Each structure stands twice: as structure tokens, then as C-alpha cells.
Amino acid sequence: MATHAILSTGSKMWRSLPCAKSELRLDLTLECGQSFRWRKTAEGHWTGVMKGRVWTLTQTDDTLWYHVYRTQERQRKGNDRKRKTIVSVQMENEPKKKFKREVKEEEEEPLVVTLVQEAGEEQQMLRDYFQLDVNLGELYNKWGAADPHFRSVANVFTGVRMLRQDPVECLFSFICTSNNHISRIQGMVERLCQTLGTPLCELDQDSYYSFPTLAALSGKSVEAQLRDLGFGYRARFLQQSAKQILDTHGMQWLDGLRTVPYVQARDALRTLPGVGTKVADCVCLMSLDKAEAVPVDTHVWQIAKRDYNCAFGNGQKSLTDKVHRDIGDFFRKLWGPYAGWAQSVLFCSDLKKFQKLKEASHGEQCKIEDSEAEMRKEKPSIKMK
Numbered sequence: 094m095a096t097h098a099i100l101s102t103g104s105k106m107w108r109s110l111p112c113a114k115s116e117l118r119l120d121l122t123l124e125c126g127q128s129f130r131w132r133k134t135a136e137g138h139w140t141g142v143m144k145g146r147v148w149t150l151t152q153t154d155d156t157l158w159y160h161v162y163r164t165q166e167r168q169r170k171g172n173d174r175k176r177k178t179i180v181s182v183q184m185e186n187e188p189k190k191k192f193k194r195e196v197k198e199e200e201e202e203p204l205v206v207t208l209v210q211e212a213g214e215e216q217q218m219l220r221d222y223f224q225l226d227v228n229l230g231e232l233y234n235k236w237g238a239a240d241p242h243f244r245s246v247a248n249v250f251t252g253v254r255m256l257r258q259d260p261v262e263c264l265f266s267f268i269c270t271s272n273n274h275i276s277r278i279q280g281m282v283e284r285l286c287q288t289l290g291t292p293l294c295e296l297d298q299d300s301y302y303s304f305p306t307l308a309a310l311s312g313k314s315v316e317a318q319l320r321d322l323g324f325g326y327r328a329r330f331l332q333q334s335a336k337q338i339l340d341t342h343g344m345q346w347l348d349g350l351r352t353v354p355y356v357q358a359r360d361a362l363r364t365l366p367g368v369g370t371k372v373a374d375c376v377c378l379m380s381l382d383k384a385e386a387v388p389v390d391t392h393v394w395q396i397a398k399r400d401y402n403c404a405f406g407n408g409q410k411s412l413t414d415k416v417h418r419d420i421g422d423f424f425r426k427l428w429g430p431y432a433g434w435a436q437s438v439l440f441c442s443d444l445k446k447f448q449k450l451k452e453a454s455h456g457e458q459c460k461i462e463d464s465e466a467e468m469r470k471e472k473p474s475i476k477m478k
Contacts (some may be wrong), residue, residue: 128256256379269281286304371417393436394412
């Protein structure tokens with residue numbers, strides 16, 4: 094049985110691309126609630142499904158390492174690949190001679206060519222998924238210059254990037270987030286893929302599946318299936334949203350929203366069952382290239398009130414569209430066109446799972462300050478004559 098890859102067991106099976114941790118921290122980016130398909134499979138290693146392939150990712154200080162597994166579909170395509178270039182070459186060189194040699198149908202394309210093509214494709218997939226063409230260091234500097242609170246957080250929570258996810262996966266994953274927490278959402282998304290997706294591969298008895306297509310999600314029996322799996326009222330939203338997209342807009346509608354203005358895309362998403370302002374903003378930010386979208390939930394509302402003295406919605410028990418809009422506008426004015434990215438750093442820093450990181454950094458800072466104080470005490474004074 095295949096096992097999860099680990100970099101320390103040998104780097105020959107791994108590929109890499111240059112990427113400093115200041116530009117990407119895998120632990121913070123993959124575990125802060127943007128995507129629900131990555132799991133930690135070894136210390137510093139995360140395995141998940143992206144663009145129909147199963148990946149394990151890890152990193153060193155200046156390098157992003159990745160291993161892509163042979164899924165069932167890729168294995169089938171590999172077996173079907175034939176070397177037919179021999180026929181065309183000989184026919185061109187000997188047009189008047191009868192071609193007598195039979196083509197060996199079982200021969201595959203040259204392995205070197207295949208590996209080079211795949212390596213190029215995979216690197217481009219990673220660069221697109223992590224949006225590595227965006228200079229995160231420059232953005233952090235701009236946000237820190239405009240916002241002292243952000244500056245105090247940024248030293249610890251570096252490398253938090255926004256993912257550029259598949260719009261279908263992002264939308265239907267976030268429909269599952271209503272009144273939910275990250276670990277439970279992960280379980281629901283996993284069951285959704287197991288039930289309606291396609292098997293990709295099995296590693297250490299863990300099975301990996303593709304995300305369901307719109308056609309699979311829109312089936313008549315889907316709502317009942319998902320209710321049996323514990324999705325509750327969300328089961329109806331998932332099935333109805335998929336059906337509405339196919340019946341009213343077509344397969345490419347979600348991808349097309351990447352090219353329209355932010356507000357237009359957000360309002361279009363809100364016409365779907367189970368999609369409110371927060372979910373629409375999450376999808377805009379994390380899959381539709383709307384970097385200015387600022388998803389606001391009760392967590393972000395508390396950050397705005399506690400750390401920025403925002404009075405939006407004071408006295409109200411729940412978020413309204415107006416409060417959501419006011420907080421979003423406040424942060425867009427403060428941080429600029431990549432406000433959604435900046436908000437994700439503060440959101441990440443406030444998650445309970447990362448509090449130990451914050452505490453460790455605070456403890457280290459206290460040690461430095463104590464050490465500096467001791468040095469000042471021990472430094473002999475110089476008396477002027």
C-alpha cells in the first residue's frame with residue numbers, strides 16, 4: 094500500500110520551488126479555515142487534494158517542497174499513452190516507400206518529456222493556488238505602516254496567504270460553514286467528497302477523493318443522502334444551489350464571476366440558497382480574485398470592536414448587512430485593495446489553535462527584554478572628570 098511521503102526519507106521523489114517562509118507559512122495558511130481539505134500527515138507535512146491531484150507539501154526556510162501522487166485517473170492516462178511520433182517521422186522522411194514497420198502500441202511517450210511537462214504543470218498549479226506572484230512582504234509593510242495593531246501581530250503571523258481555490262469547491266464548502274466550527278466543517282466536506290466525488294488514491298489507509306461536480310451535487314437524491322450524513326438543513330442548500338446554477342446559469346458561471354466587479358459577484362452569489370453576505374465574501378476572496386472582499390462574522394466583528402474601537406452594531410446581538418458593509422468599508426479604507434488578505438492575518442492570529450504560537454513569541458520577547466535590562470544594570474558607568 095502507498096504511504097504518505099516524508100521529505101526526510103529522501104528528496105528524490107520530491108520537487109521544489111523557491112519560496113521563503115515570510116512569503117508562505119503552510120501551517121498558518123492551510124489551517125486557518127480557508128480550505129478544509131488539507132490534513133497534517135507528518136510533522137510539518139500537509140496532504141490534500143487540489144486541482145484533481147493529491148499532494149503532500151512541506152517547506153524549509155527558503156523552499157516549498159511538494160510530492161504529487163499517482164491517482165487512478167493519472168495512472169490510466171499513463172497506461173493509455175502511446176508513442177505515435179515514430180510513424181509521422183518516418184513517413185515524412187520516406188514518403189514514397191512503403192512503411193513496413195508496425196508501430197508498437199504498448200510503447201509509452203518518452204518518460205523524460207512526460208516528467209518535464211508534469212513538473213511545469215505542477216509548479217504552475219502551486220503558484221496559482223498560493224498566488225505566489227503577489228509579493229506578500231510588500232503588502233505586510235504597507236499594512237503595518239498604516240496600522241500599528243497589524244504591525245504588532247505581523248511579526249509573529251508572517252506568511253499568511255490567500256488561496257485561489259476552485260470556485261465550485263470553495264462555494265459548496267462554505268455553504269457547510271453556517272453555524273459550524275472548522276473541525277466539524279472538515280468532516281462534513283470529507284463526507285461530501287466520499288459520497289459524491291471520485292476516488293483518487295489511498296495512502297496509509299486514508300482515501301482521497303475529488304470534489305463533487307455540479308452535476309453530482311444537483312442530483313435528486315443528494316439532499317436525502319446528505320441529511321443521512323448529518324448535514325441537516327445545509328443538505329437542501331447544497332443540492333438547490335447546484336441545481337440553480339446549472340438550470341439558470343450554466344457550468345462556467347462561477348468561473349465567469351472572476352471577471353466581474355466585486356460587488357456584482359457578491360450580489361450574484363447571494364441569490365443562491367444558503368449563501369449570505371459572509372459566505373459570498375469568502376467565496377469572492379478565496380476563489381474569485383476579489384482581494385478587497387472582507388468576510389465579516391461574529392469573530393471579525395469582535396476584532397473590529399476590541400482592537401479598533403469600532404462602534405458598528407453596538408447594542409445589537411447579531412450581524413446585519415449594514416454592520417457587515419460598514420466593517421468591510423472601514424478595513425478597506427485602512428488597508429487598501431488587498432484588505433481581505435490583511436483581515437485574514439488578524440483572523441488567523443485570533444484562532445485558539447494558534448495561541449501557543451502567540452504565547453511563545455510573547456515569552457521570547459519578555460526574555461529578550463529581561464536580558465537587555467540585566468545588561469544595562471551590569472554595564473559600568475563612566476564618570477566624567
